[in-house]
């Protein structure tokens with residue numbers, strides 16, 4: 039098996055692919071008020087093009103692919119695409135991040151397509167607050183979607199919660215308590231200020247330490263190591279709980295030294311760091327008939343330029359947030 043190593047000796051084996059910039063929610067931390075400019079249909083890679091690029095990446099040593107968006111489940115034909123992707127030789131893990139709105143209808147098809155790992159975003163258990171955060175009244179539908187995913191056999195169900203002070207930080211315990219009698223992984227993510235104004239960001243940012251302290255008010259948590267730690271989350275469990283609590287702290291304890299990922303946007307740009315606006319266009323060469331060797335060189339160059347670490351505080355990164363999260367894919 040080929041190993042892709044960057045210049046800081048990090049193995050790169052994970053590609054996050056945003057298959058659309060369209061989303062059926064408008065989360066306040068992800069989509070600017072008034073929406074973000076939509077890509078033209080022709081600018082979005084076709085499924086054939088995604089398959090081609092992903093096969094090139096897999097041949098180079100990528101073994102894990104996660105589909106994201108926008109909202110990946112709103113793109114027509116997504117489950118057929120997943121089946122074709124799951125069959126790519128050399129791809130060992132295919133997963134999906136979704137807001138859950140379409141899961142009630144699609145969970146079975148997604149499962150049948152060969153996807154076994156699914157992350158669902160849900161920041162609150164309160165319908166009114168859900169409406170405030172996502173600007174859409176879809177809480178019940180998402181909840182039914184989560185239940186459908188569980189019923190068709192996704193396990194564990196991983197729920198991503200972006201924590202924001204004064205908005206949903208009062209629900210940290212309620213959300214985490216779901217792990218007491220369900221085998222869910224509830225993963226709290228530090229809010230990252232992208233295109234929100236800095237005052238709003240400072241007001242709403244909650245550190246991972248604060249999240250952890252809030253959780254410990256119920257009972258001491260034990261940290262879990264070993265097989266669960268394959269990724270940026272630190273995992274914890276309450277004694278006798280069926281599920282797991284995860285903490286993802288891109289800001290306060292950044293995990294750049296073990297970052298193993300690159301990203302491909304819906305319009306065919308490679309991004310080597312979530313926080314940097316360095317993008318490499320791979321769509322144009324692909325459409326101009328580049329060979330697989332050429333495409334693989336473009337991927338290699340993007341990996342070679344992967345920064346050692348992000349620094350949200352530095353000027354470079356602060357002025358580099360050229361896309362809202364909805365157009366990157368998280």
Ligand code: SAM
Nearest residue numbers: 068107108109136137159198229230363367368
């Ligand atoms: N629509 C899908 C979803 O909701 O999961 C996939 C795309 S979404 C951009 C991917 C992930 O990024 C979600 O878990 C979302 O909560 C997270 N995310 C988006 N904006 C964020 C921000 N500003 N800070 C932290 N996480 C964010």
